[in-house]
Amino acid sequence: MTNNGTPGGDVMVRVEGLRKSYGTVEAVRGVSLDVHRGQVVVVIGPSGCGKSTFLRCINLLETPSAGTLRVGDRTIDFGAGHTMPRGRDLARFRARIGMVFQQFDLFPHMTALGNVMSGPVIVKKMRESEAETIARDLLAKVGLANFTARFPRELSGGQQQRVAIARAMAMEPELMLFDEVTSALDPELVGEVLDVMKELALEGTTMIVVTHEMAFARDVADHVVVMDAGQVVEQGAAADVLLQPKNPRTASFLSRFHSTIGERKA
Amino acid sequence: MAYKWDFGLIFSYANFWAKGLGITLAYSVGTVLGGLIIGVICGMLLLYKRKWLTLPIHFYVELFRCTPLLVQIVWFYYALPIVLAVELPAWLAAGLGLTLYMGSFSTEIFRGGIISIDKGQWQAARALGMTNGEMMRHIILPQAIKRMVPPFVNQSIIQLKNTSLLYVVAVPDLMYTGSIVVSDTFRPLEVYTSVAAMYFAILYPLTLWASRMEAKVDQ
Ligand SMILES: Nc1ncnc2c1ncn2[C@@H]1O[C@H](COP(=O)(O)OP(=O)(O)O)[C@@H](O)[C@H]1O
Ligand SMILES: [Mg+2]
Numbered sequence: 001m002t003n004n005g006t007p008g009g010d011v012m013v014r015v016e017g018l019r020k021s022y023g024t025v026e027a028v029r030g031v032s033l034d035v036h037r038g039q040v041v042v043v044i045g046p047s048g049c050g051k052s053t054f055l056r057c058i059n060l061l062e063t064p065s066a067g068t069l070r071v072g073d074r075t076i077d078f079g080a081g082h083t084m085p086r087g088r089d090l091a092r093f094r095a096r097i098g099m100v101f102q103q104f105d106l107f108p109h110m111t112a113l114g115n116v117m118s119g120p121v122i123v124k125k126m127r128e129s130e131a132e133t134i135a136r137d138l139l140a141k142v143g144l145a146n147f148t149a150r151f152p153r154e155l156s157g158g159q160q161q162r163v164a165i166a167r168a169m170a171m172e173p174e175l176m177l178f179d180e181v182t183s184a185l186d187p188e189l190v191g192e193v194l195d196v197m198k199e200l201a202l203e204g205t206t207m208i209v210v211t212h213e214m215a216f217a218r219d220v221a222d223h224v225v226v227m228d229a230g231q232v233v234e235q236g237a238a239a240d241v242l243l244q245p246k247n248p249r250t251a252s253f254l255s256r257f258h259s260t261i262g263e264r265k266a
Numbered sequence: 267m268a269y270k271w272d273f274g275l276i277f278s279y280a281n282f283w284a285k286g287l288g289i290t291l292a293y294s295v296g297t298v299l300g301g302l303i304i305g306v307i308c309g310m311l312l313l314y315k316r317k318w319l320t321l322p323i324h325f326y327v328e329l330f331r332c333t334p335l336l337v338q339i340v341w342f343y344y345a346l347p348i349v350l351a352v353e354l355p356a357w358l359a360a361g362l363g364l365t366l367y368m369g370s371f372s373t374e375i376f377r378g379g380i381i382s383i384d385k386g387q388w389q390a391a392r393a394l395g396m397t398n399g400e401m402m403r404h405i406i407l408p409q410a411i412k413r414m415v416p417p418f419v420n421q422s423i424i425q426l427k428n429t430s431l432l433y434v435v436a437v438p439d440l441m442y443t444g445s446i447v448v449s450d451t452f453r454p455l456e457v458y459t460s461v462a463a464m465y466f467a468i469l470y471p472l473t474l475w476a477s478r479m480e481a482k483v484d485q
Contacts, residue, residue: 105387
């Protein structure tokens, strides 16, 4: 996977000086990051350090207070004097970026199949039959070929999260965002979701993953970003950052995970 | 010495009763539908968080929820014509009052239903690239309407009872018809007992149906 992440390759996402304040609280305080096509970037850091806010700024679920964001060929400046995309323009921007959330957030009034079809049918106005073919393939890919007719409440957490991943992938996004997608799962269900994510990474999906699964970061990430108090305190190749952190704050954060990082040698 | 009940007299006014019942039902259905339309429009507008829009709507809602309906009907009949300097027939004044009253409750029911939908649903829909309209139509409303129906049906049942206040402005609904029959027959006991029985006959099945539906939505 690391060969996909060669710097100088095709830059898919470029974030420069991104800031986000909620009133007087500044959740993200000047973050810059490049993500290359096909690269897997893992973002780690203590709870409340601004990881979710950073991720939500990338697909504009939050409006950044300042900075510049480029996704694909679209560049947007934020702050005084700049206007945010709105309405259909904003929706189109988001449609190119998939996102998976901690709480799955499946649509409860639709089956697994309906959930996965929802993006293509509602957003892309694709014919139902065509969308169904895509959705069935994706559900089969995440190991849920036999669960297409189930409603979310009839599925385990791990199954729901796999449906959520398929739902996002059905839009054929250029970029996938994962926000602690295994944190709400029972420990025995974490593996099945991480396996799906690993497969996506192997296929060359560009991903930004916020996670506390250090073994996943070690095995799958091309690039690891460590955040603390709204800023990037360290970043680099997974092996360097996770095993030989230079920043004392990274080291102290990672010390809680060292058993996990070392348990399975890459 | 026991009171001698005589319902025979009551039945001889069958045409009268039918008309009164018709007016009660027509006002119930009409003002509930009118209130529903107001509720959907005002409830939708409340979602736009613009002060100049939400402030007047909140003012309207609270005004009608926090004054007695009887006062509203009387005010619309006696005071509004002076304010507008036009003659307002009783049927219209009363209908207006009842409709706006229902509208104020419907607005709250509609808004409450929408905002009860988990914020995760909104963010998931937006993240997929839905516009606000697509999100409302396909994700939020289908879930919210299910939650709005029981309180709306309950409010409609209350509204049917409230139409009896039409009596005070002499609109010949079921209750007012009763008072006319009484002045004709001097049989208040039989007449008002019959009036109560007729309301009960309509409302009891409706109430049963509503609580059954509520249980169904809850599960
Ligand atoms: N909607 C919000 N309103 C106000 N403060 C928020 C909001 N979302 C997040 N914050 C604050 O921003 C900071 C970063 O939060 P978050 O991005 O969720 O962190 P993380 O995902 O790393 O745990 C926290 O201090 C949090 O309290
Ligand atoms: Mg978070």
